[in-house]
Amino acid sequence: MEMKSCHTIWECPACRNVTKQFMEVAKRIDLDPNIVNRLQVPDRSVIISIPVRMDNGDVKIFAGYRVQHNDVLGPFKGGIRYHPEVTIGETAALAMLMTWKCALVGLPLGGAKGGVTVDPHELSRHELQHLTRRFTAELVNIIGPEKDIPAPDMGTNEQVMAWLMDTYSQQKGHVVPGVVTGKPLVVGGSQGRSEATGRGVVYTVVKALEKRGSGIGKETTFALHGFGNVGANAAKTIEEMGGTVVAVSTSKGGIYNPSGLNYDDLVACHREHGNFSCFRGGDVVTNEELLALPCDVLIPAAVSGVIHEKNADRVQAKIVAEGANGPMTIEADRILNDKGVFVIPDILANSGGVIVSYFEWVQDLQNFFWEIDEVLMQLKRIITHAFDEVYGIAEREKISMRTAALIKGIRKISDAMLARGLYP
Ligand code: GLU
DSSP states (O other): OOGGGGGGGTHHHHHHHHHHHHHHHHTTOOOHHHHHHHOOOOOOOEHHHHHHEOTTOOOOOOOEEEEEEESSSSSSSEEEEEEOOOOHHHHHHHHHHHHHHHHHHOOOOOEEEEESSSGGGGGGGHHHHHHHHHHHHHTTTOBBTOOOOOEOOOTTHHHHHHHHHHHHHHHHHHHHHGGGGHHHHHHHTTTTHHHHHHHHHHHHHHHHHHTTOOOTTTHHHHHHHOHHHHHHHHHHHHHHHOOOOEEETTTEEEEEETOOOOHHHHHHHHHHSSSSTTTOOSSEEEHHHHHHHHSSSEESSSSOOOOTTTTTEEEEEEEOOOOOSSOOHHHHHHHOOOOOTTEOOOOTTTTHHHHHHHHHHHHHHHTTTHHHHHHHHHHHHHHHHHHHHHHHHHHHTTHHHHHHHHHHHHHHHHHHHHOOOOOO
16 A cells, blocks of 8 residues: 655655554555545645734735545534644644544544644734634635534634634624634533543543553652643643642743642743743753653643654653644654553543534534533543543554554544445
8 A cells, every 4th residue: 555645745744644653554454445545635625825914014924724634424623723833734634633533432523624834922812813814714615513613722722713703603694603612601612621631631541540450649640741721621630630740841841849739839820921930849840851750641732743762762651641632753652652651642532622522513503502510421421431442442452552543433434434435
């Protein structure tokens, strides 16, 4: 079987990584070669030049993307990322992961991703709003509740989703809450969506601890690489469940205290400075040092590719739960598995976000909203069921959790494609 997607416009390390993963699994499960060819490339990739009038009067052009990988199971679904390193290739890689993720956890949704190459912290609120509205207007014909439903990702938040929803609704002439998930509650968001990814990560870690014969307690130590939506909510959940967070970081660096870090103190410092430079309750560590700290659980919850061939060997954690998408390379994955580290792969560990996005979409379509207890109960049910299934495959076939998760997701997509057949 020939590897296709990465010698074209999608070529980049992230795309090579996910394509390689896909090809390995395709070979292992003897996937139909026609299906392999189809799934290596996304259904649709859109590149948009977005003109934005900046506060100084100049018009600046930003590059924006939406990649729709596969919709055999339902409308495309996936976040929108605002980050200076976003490329069409990375967006395509992340779209492919969304396809496997939704299939793996049993959602009737496909896989997509979007992004704009921009540092959102360098824009004023006004500029950010204009960027989001123009980007949405350019996408209006290819998104929608029955076509493609964006959501937050790195660098975007509830406010950005509210602007997206408003722009789409203005263009349609009526309110369309179901066009996007991760919205504020007041405009049709779901209870529990903002903390869903971080919570879901911890639910999968608890399952992994149980399989290893322990539970979560004060002596269970966690290091969190990243303190955005995923890292911060994971920290909160860990504290609630009685575990101990010993290290956290932002892109500027981190702090470490083997006796534990208090969540409220972390949030207070982070809120004021956007980093932990003001935090006095721990020692300063670099991000590289954080990844190698002695702890039970490491949660990489920031950018992709941070654990690689050169530093994987230094990881001391017994469990690594991928809060971020693609935080380790294939080579690092192999090194960690050989060392006996239990890796919970991204498409399982961070699926809580899209699971509650699915609930939000369902609630928007039905105009009937759930209580938080209902959301959290259903989230836990779906993610722990997916964990058990993946664990079962991994045990039975003596393979890693990642390979098992990919097998389950990819097989489901392939079965659905074969059942539907090729049009025309
Ligand atoms: N951006 C998140 C992810 O990578 C959430 C996607 C969604 O909710 O649609 O899973």
